[in-house]
Each structure stands twice: as structure tokens, then as C-alpha cells.
Amino acid sequence: MLKLDKKDTTLFLVVIAMTLLAPFIMNPFPTDSGLAQFNAGYPDLMQRFAIFGIFAIGFNILFGLTGYLSFGHAAFLGVGSYAAVWMFKLLSFNILPAIFLAVLVAAIFSLAIGFVCLRRSGIYFSILTLAFAQMSFAMAYSVLSNPSFNLTNGETGLQVYADDPQILKGSGPDATHLFGLEMRNTFTLDVGAWAFQFNLGFYICAMFLILAFYISLRIFRSPFGLILRAIKTNQTRLNFTGTNSRPYTLAAFVISGMYAGLAGGLMAAMDPLAGAERMQWTASGEVVLMTILGGAGTLLGPILGAGFIKYFENIFSKINDSVLQSWFSFMPDGLSDFFVSIVHPFVGKGWHLTLGLLFMLVVTFLPGGLVEGGQKIWSRLRNKDKDGGAKSTATTPAE
Amino acid sequence: MSKLIFNRRGLIKSTAAVGAGLAMPTIFSRNAWAYTNEPKGDTVTLGFNVPQTGPYADEGADELLAQKLAVEHLNGEGDGGCLNTFTSKALKGNGILGKKVAYVTGDTQTKSDAARASAKSMIEKDGAVMINGGSSSGVAVAVQGLCQEAGVIFMAGLTHANDTTGKDRKANGFRHFFNAYMSAAALAPVLEKEMGSDRRAYHLTADYNWGWTQQESIAASTEAMGWETVNNVLTPLASTDFSSYITPVLNSGADVLVLNHYGGNMVNSLSNAIQFDLLNKQVNGKDFKIVVPLYSELMAAGAGDNIKGVLGSMNYNWQLDNEGSKQFVKSFGEKYGKPPSNSAQTCYAQVLLYADACERAGTFNPCGVVEALEGFDFDGLGNGKTSYRKEDHQCFKDVLVVRGAENPTTAYDTLEIVEITPTEQVTYAPDHPLFGGPEATLGTCNSGA
Numbered sequence: 001m002l003k004l005d006k007k008d009t010t011l012f013l014v015v016i017a018m019t020l021l022a023p024f025i026m027n028p029f030p031t032d033s034g035l036a037q038f039n040a041g042y043p044d045l046m047q048r049f050a051i052f053g054i055f056a057i058g059f060n061i062l063f064g065l066t067g068y069l070s071f072g073h074a075a076f077l078g079v080g081s082y083a084a085v086w087m088f089k090l091l092s093f094n095i096l097p098a099i100f101l102a103v104l105v106a107a108i109f110s111l112a113i114g115f116v117c118l119r120r121s122g123i124y125f126s127i128l129t130l131a132f133a134q135m136s137f138a139m140a141y142s143v144l145s146n147p148s149f150n151l152t153n154g155e156t157g158l159q160v161y162a163d164d165p166q167i168l169k170g171s172g173p174d175a176t177h178l179f180g181l182e183m184r185n186t187f188t189l190d191v192g193a194w195a196f197q198f199n200l201g202f203y204i205c206a207m208f209l210i211l212a213f214y215i216s217l218r219i220f221r222s223p224f225g226l227i228l229r230a231i232k233t234n235q236t237r238l239n240f241t242g243t244n245s246r247p248y249t250l251a252a253f254v255i256s257g258m259y260a261g262l263a264g265g266l267m268a269a270m271d272p273l274a275g276a277e278r279m280q281w282t283a284s285g286e287v288v289l290m291t292i293l294g295g296a297g298t299l300l301g302p303i304l305g306a307g308f309i310k311y312f313e314n315i316f317s318k319i320n321d322s323v324l325q326s327w328f329s330f331m332p333d334g335l336s337d338f339f340v341s342i343v344h345p346f347v348g349k350g351w352h353l354t355l356g357l358l359f360m361l362v363v364t365f366l367p368g369g370l371v372e373g374g375q376k377i378w379s380r381l382r383n384k385d386k387d388g389g390a391k392s393t394a395t396t397p398a399e
Numbered sequence: 400m401s402k403l404i405f406n407r408r409g410l411i412k413s414t415a416a417v418g419a420g421l422a423m424p425t426i427f428s429r430n431a432w433a434y435t436n437e438p439k440g441d442t443v444t445l446g447f448n449v450p451q452t453g454p455y456a457d458e459g460a461d462e463l464l465a466q467k468l469a470v471e472h473l474n475g476e477g478d479g480g481c482l483n484t485f486t487s488k489a490l491k492g493n494g495i496l497g498k499k500v501a502y503v504t505g506d507t508q509t510k511s512d513a514a515r516a517s518a519k520s521m522i523e524k525d526g527a528v529m530i531n532g533g534s535s536s537g538v539a540v541a542v543q544g545l546c547q548e549a550g551v552i553f554m555a556g557l558t559h560a561n562d563t564t565g566k567d568r569k570a571n572g573f574r575h576f577f578n579a580y581m582s583a584a585a586l587a588p589v590l591e592k593e594m595g596s597d598r599r600a601y602h603l604t605a606d607y608n609w610g611w612t613q614q615e616s617i618a619a620s621t622e623a624m625g626w627e628t629v630n631n632v633l634t635p636l637a638s639t640d641f642s643s644y645i646t647p648v649l650n651s652g653a654d655v656l657v658l659n660h661y662g663g664n665m666v667n668s669l670s671n672a673i674q675f676d677l678l679n680k681q682v683n684g685k686d687f688k689i690v691v692p693l694y695s696e697l698m699a700a701g702a703g704d705n706i707k708g709v710l711g712s713m714n715y716n717w718q719l720d721n722e723g724s725k726q727f728v729k730s731f732g733e734k735y736g737k738p739p740s741n742s743a744q745t746c747y748a749q750v751l752l753y754a755d756a757c758e759r760a761g762t763f764n765p766c767g768v769v770e771a772l773e774g775f776d777f778d779g780l781g782n783g784k785t786s787y788r789k790e791d792h793q794c795f796k797d798v799l800v801v802r803g804a805e806n807p808t809t810a811y812d813t814l815e816i817v818e819i820t821p822t823e824q825v826t827y828a829p830d831h832p833l834f835g836g837p838e839a840t841l842g843t844c845n846s847g848a
Contacts, residue, residue, distance in 0.1 A: 155537035349451030
């Protein structure tokens with residue numbers, strides 16, 4: 001189907017099912033139970049899963065395939081967001097022109113940056129991209145937000161004001177929408193003790209995620225993808241065969257920049273505000289972590305990694321002492337205090353610590369990321385059933 | 400798997416199915432709430448959104464402590480705190496409108512995006528009816544916009560830029576903290592008294608929104624009393640070493656240095672200035688002086704001995720001598736073993752004010768709460784007589800001018816109060832040009848219904 005072989009089709013269908021059924025999958029615990037704390041099935045977080053999934057998939061096309069580690073990818077996400085919000089300010093709250101311009105601007109921006117940075121490889125490339133991204137951040141944070149020429153609105157973040165032109169708005173809605181359907185529309189389905197939220201914005205993001213995944217799948221399986229892998233394996237040898245690798249790396253760079261722009265545009269479409277910190281180096285580092293955590297060079301890895309990190313950021317950071325107290329309240333006083341004090345450093349403001357520990361564990365024991373973990377479990381299960389050794393699944397790492 | 404064959408008919412069918420799928424949520428959209436997150440059970444949830452990681456994590460931690468204390472007092476636990484001194488007697492210590500107060504916490508990371516994500520999860524997942532706290536004006540403006548859209552009340556925490564209740568003011572948002580204009584208005588007379596009216600000031604300003612508004616405000620007030628602004632140099636926010644910015648100060652003929660910096664920036668720039676021995680210099684026949692318009696306890700602690708004799712302003716200080724303040728310091732001190740900071744008091748007062756407004760309005764409906772808070776005058780929460788202005792939801796109260804103490808006895812009295820500037824002196828018109836001029840409006844309150 002869709003020019004995919006059987007294994008890829010299965011993988012693609014799994015991704016489609018996972019994204020479309022996310023409101024159920026993310027909400028396994030009844031609303032009133034203590035475990036509801038761990039539910040992630042509310043619109044904002046699901047949107048973030050999808051958006052950062054797109055961002056990481058795009059990053060993986062560059063890093064996973066060519067091995068070029070860009071440390072400045074957040075810059076493209078940022079310009080995408082700014083472009084989208086400007087569309088909201090100038091035209092209307094319709095998300096289509098915004099997303100279109102976001103991708104376009106990110107493409108142009110990444111073409112310019114890629115053209116310069118790709119003259120070097122390895123660590124020099126990483127440092128160059130980092131420098132450009134920090135430059136963009138500084139520009140957005142202060143230089144381009146001075147009162148006489150305010151392009152980014154600095155620290156406060158670019159947002160839509162009531163006195164903006166919005167020439168196409170007419171009597172349209174005052175929130176981001178797709179031809180009148182507002183992104184924030186949510187339908188809550190109450191089934192027994194569960195409340196599942198179906199949010200239009202999330203489904204828009206999910207559609208883009210599926211599309212992004214499909215394109216990435218096709219790139220991975222194409223001759224173009226093969227050359228990209230060749231660049232990662234041994235660029236010098238590739239050059240000796242008479243292939244000029246620069247256009248290929250540049251193309252990969254621009255494509256992944258466009259993915260980032262799409263993610264940025266979608267972020268603005270879900271929440272019409274663009275802040276400079278989206279371009280900061282921590283944001284660039286985050287997408288590297290997502291990709292490595294999930295499994296660089298695998299198809300599914302980046303999505304898993306993105307989900308993993310966003311889950312920790314949004315769910316673990318909200319577990320505070322009073323929640324802990326309620327968990328351990330069944331124990332005698334001294335014992336519950338003891339357990340609370342043990343768990344305390346790892347949740348709430350300590351979510352970075354937990355994430356860091358898990359990252360270390362994954363990198364040490366599963367260099368192929370979460371996907372490798374999944375494969376190991378899968379092959380173990382298989383070996384129990386029949387002795388047909390571990391088959392390579394569709395998600396083998398690039399190397 | 401068998402190949403799927405696409406034909407026109409199939410395509411139209413599937414497009415229609417997808418379209419219907421997309422339209423589904425809107426058909427059933429919006430349910431039986433009268434307003435966003437109407438509390439239906441026997442509890443009401445407040446959202447405490449503060450920086451728990453990042454540069455302002457310490458302030459965030461203090462805010463959280465104060466907010467927890469406020470919830471205890473609202474639920475009738477502990478010693479009741481400022482419920483005893485608050486001039487409005489609507490709160491009974493039985494929660495809000497008979498519902499027990501619960502709270503959720505989140506981490507803003509001092510980033511607009513993260514703060515909005517965290518606030519959204521509180522609203523969408525936990526059903527919070529009000530978001531309180533935070534540090535940094537960028538975050539405050541971002542979250543305020545979100546709360547306006549979502550239809551919940553926002554009480555800003557530590558935000559000092561004029562814009563929060565200036566050009567970015569929103570009907571659903573309130574600010575208890577003071578702002579850059581007020582700092583300038585309060586400082587100017589003290590500066591005139593201590594330094595005379597023919598000084599030449601040199602500004603170092605953090606290069607972002609807050610820095611600019613503060614510099615603008617200070618320059619306007621000091622120039623009005625006869626000072627000259629020699630130069631204003633913008634410093635990148637990420638700077639840690641300000642030596643290269645300090646050297647030109649000495650050659651500029653300026654005799655006052657104004658540091659429009661906050662947090663780590665201020666600690667570093669002040670330390671550099673002290674290393675250059677600026678305070679012992681004589682320029683134009685006068686002693687060189689340094690002014691830090693916005694102080695906080697944490698900055699004072701970070702700068703250590705360097706702040707001795709340096710003037711600045713504050714929203715609140717625990718040494719303030721009034722009933723509300725004494726009661727609050729006592730409750731906070733007994734529970735946590737230290738005096739509360741400026742930010743702690745702000746967030747504590749805001750929770751109580753919100754609760755009180757709900758009681759008086761008889762509802763959690765944001766529009767009712769807005770109405771109850773607008774133009775509300777009260778006393779007994781620590782700042783003395785206070786009022787919330789209707790036009791821009793800015794709080795008006797006395798502003799403290801403080802100075803780094805020469806001989807602090809403990810880690811907590813490093814700042815001493817020089818003057819309590821009365822409210823009238825820091826009041827401005829709601830359509831003041833520094834606050835967005837006549838175009839700035841609150842809009843209408845949004846209850847999310």
C-alpha cells in the first residue's frame with residue numbers, strides 16, 4: 001500500500017492507529033483514581049507529543065541518516081513559530097497560511113544556515129549550527145524586538161493583539177481555526193469512570209504527524225536515503241566514487257529544517273504565541289536527546305523519544321509533596337514520611353534528575369534507544385515461541 | 400498485505416469519512432459548564448505555576464511555600480494567618496464557598512512556552528479555576544494571555560515590567576506586585592534627598608523588555624528632578640562578566656550608576672562595579688553612587704557585602720511594621736523557620752484575595768470574581784492599605800525604598816527600609832504613555848462559557 005512493502009505498511013498502520021487512538025491510549029486510568037496523575041490524555045500534552053514527534057522525525061532525517069549532529073535545530077522551530085504568528089497577525093487566525101509560511105521560512109532559513117555550516121563536518125558542524133542558533137536566539141530575544149523595529153516582541157513573546165490588521169479575519173473566530181473549526185474544540189466522551197478528550201487541534205497535529213512519518217519512511221527507503229546513509233558510513237569513500245555529497249547533505253538539512261518549521265508552525269497554530277526561548281540551545285539539545293533516547297536512525301524512535309521527554313516534563317514535574325503524601329498515606333506516619341523523602345528528589349522540580357538517570361541507563365544499556373529495547377523484548381518473546389532467530393524488523397538502526 | 404486500489408469513488412468516500420471525523424468534535428463541542436472548570440464536587444482546585452527549575456527557582460520555591468500556607472489558612476488549618484487581620488471578613492476558614500481548597504503545582508522553568516504548557520495542563524487536566532504565581536514578566540504576560548483565552552483567573556506573581564498591566568493588560572489578569580514606574584516614582588525623591596538634583600546618571604540595562612521599561616521609567620523620573628542621563632548601555636541577558644561595561648562608566652563623567660538588572664545579572668554587575676571600586680571614587684566633586692531600582696532578598700543574598708549602602712526599591716519586606724505583615728511573618732516563620740520573601744508575600748496575598756473575591760461574589764465564575772476584585776480596597780495582608788484599580792487591574796499600595804544594610808545581624812536583615820513611599824506618590828493615570836497609552840484596554844472578561 002502507498003508504495004510501501006509489507007513490513008513498512010504494518011509499521012505505518014501501527015503509527016496511524018497509535019496516533020488516532022491516542023486519547024484512549026494516553027488515558028488508561030479512571031479520572032477519580034490516584035493514578036489519574038499519570039494520565040497524559042489532555043489536549044495540550046497530546047498536541048505536544050505530536051508536534052515534537054514531527055520535530056524529532058525531521059531531526060532524525062539529518063542526524064539518523066547522514067550522521068550530521070545539528071545543535072541548532074531549535075532555530076528553525078523558532079522561525080517557523082514567528083512566521084506563523086505573523087500570519088495570524090496580518091491575515092487571520094486560519095492555520096493553513098500560517099503553517100505554509102512557517103515551512104517556507106524555515107526552508108529558506110535552513111538553506112542559508114546549511115549552506116554555511118555544511119562546509120565542515122563532525123564537531124565543527126555542530127558548533128557552527130549551535131552558534132547560528134544562539135545568534136538567532138539573541139536576535140529574537142533582544143535585537144529584533146527593540147521598540148522601533150519589533151519583529152519578535154522579545155521576552156514577552158510574539159502574540160496577536162486586538163489592534164492587529166488581520167485583513168482576512170472579517171467575522172471569523174478569535175481563536176486559531178481551520179476554516180471556522182476552532183483548534184480548541186474538544187469533545188469529552190465519558191465512559192464510566194473515564195473521560196476521554198478528543199481535541200480538534202490534536203487531530204490536526206496527528207494528521208501532520210502521520211504525513212511526516214510517511215514522508216520520512218519513503219525517504220528512508222529511497223535511493224536518496226541510501227546515499228545519506230553512505231555519507232554517514234564513510235563520506236570520504238563516497239566522494240572517491242565520484243559522488244558529490246554536499247547537495248545531498250544540504251537537501252537533508254533543508255528537509256529536516258522544514259520539518260522543524262512545520263512543528264513550529266503547528267505549535268503556534270495550537271497556541272498563538274511564539275517565544276524566543278524556543279530557539280535557545282536547551283531546546284536544540286532537547287531534540288537531540290529525544291532522537292537518541294528513542295533510537296537515532298530508526299523510524300519510530302524519534303516519536304517515542306519525543307513522547308517520553310514531554311511526558312516527564314509535563315507529568316512528573318507536577319507531582320508535588322502533597323501528592324506523594326496521599327500516595328503513601330496508607331503507611332504509618334514515620335514510614336510514609338520516609339518514603340516521601342526518598343521519592344521527593346525525583347519528582348516535582350527533580351524531574352530533570354529522573355529524566356537524566358533514565359537517559360544514562362538507556363544510553364548505557366540500550367545504545368539503540370528505546371526501539372532497541374523494544375526489539376530485544378520482542379525477539380525474546382519470539383524465541384520462546386519458535387526458534388526462528390531474531391528477525392530484523394522494519395526499524396533497524398541505520399548502522 | 401493486499402494492495403489497495405485507489406479510484407475516484409473510493410477517494411471521495413474516504414475523504415468524506417475523514418471530513419466527518421474531523422467535524423465530529425465540533426458537533427458535540429462545549430458541554431454543560433456554566434464557565435471553565437466550574438467546581439462540581441466538594442473541592443475547588445487552584446493552580447500554582449512557579450519556576451521550580453532555572454534561574455528563578457529559589458523565588459519559585461518560596462512562592463510555593465507561601466501558597467501552601469495560604470491554602471492551609473483558607474481550609475482553617477494552622478493559625479489562620481492573615482485571615483485574622485484581613486479587613487474583608489468574608490473568609491471563614493472553611494475553604495472557599497464551602498468547598499475545600501486543593502491545589503496542583505507546575506514548573507514554569509521561567510520560559511513562556513513551558514509556563515503555558517504547565518498552566519494548560521492545570522486547566523485542561525486538573526480543572527484549575529485560577530492560576531497563581533510565577534516569576535519574570537515574559538512568563539506573566541504569556542500565561543495571562545492564556546488564562547484570558549481559557550476563561551480562568553490569573554494572578555501574576557513576580558512581574559515588574561510595566562507591560563503586564565500596561566499594554567498587555569487583560570480582564571482576567573491581576574497583579575499584586577508593583578511595577579517599574581512605581582519603583583522610579585518611589586526612588587526619585589529619595590535619590591534627590593540623598594544625592595542632590597544635579598547628578599549625571601549612567602544606565603546599564605538588561606537588553607529585554609523588562610530592562611527597557613525600567614530604564615525608561617527611571618530615566619523619566621530622574622530627569623524630571625534635574626538629573627542628566629549620560630548614557631544607556633544595553634547588556635546582553637546572558638552576560639556574566641560586566642567589567643567591560645564598567646570601565647567606560649568612569650570615563651563618561653557620570654557620578655551615578657543605575658543597574659537595570661535583575662537576578663544573576665544584577666549580582667554580577669554589582670560585584671564588578673564594586674571590584675572597580677566605584678563606590679569610593681569621587682566624580683564632579685561628589686561621591687560616586689550606585690542604584691539598583693529593583694531589589695529582592697535573594698539578589699541581596701547573592702551579592703553579599705557588595706550591596707552595602709546601595710539603594711533600591713521593593714514590593715514588600717518582612718520588617719514592615721503593620722498588623723498584617725507581623726501576622727504573616729509569624730505564621731510563615733513558625734511553619735518554615737525563616738522570614739518570608741517579597742515574592743512569597745505577593746503570592747500568599749493573591750491566593751487570599753482570590754478566595755475572598757469568590758466569597759464576596761458568591762461564585763467561582765471568573766467574571767464575578769473580576770467584578771469583586773475591581774476597585775477593591777483592603778488592608779491587613781501585609782502591604783498596608785491596598786487597592787486594585789478597575790482600569791488596569793494593577794494593585795496600588797505603598798512602595799518601599801530600601802538600602803543594603805551596613806551591619807546586618809542575620810542573613811535576613813541585609814536590607815533596611817529607608818522610606819515607605821505613600822501610594823499617592825506612585826499612582827499614575829491608567830492611560831499613561833509608559834503603559835500603552837489610551838489604546839491599551841482590558842477587553843472583556845472571559846468565563847470560557
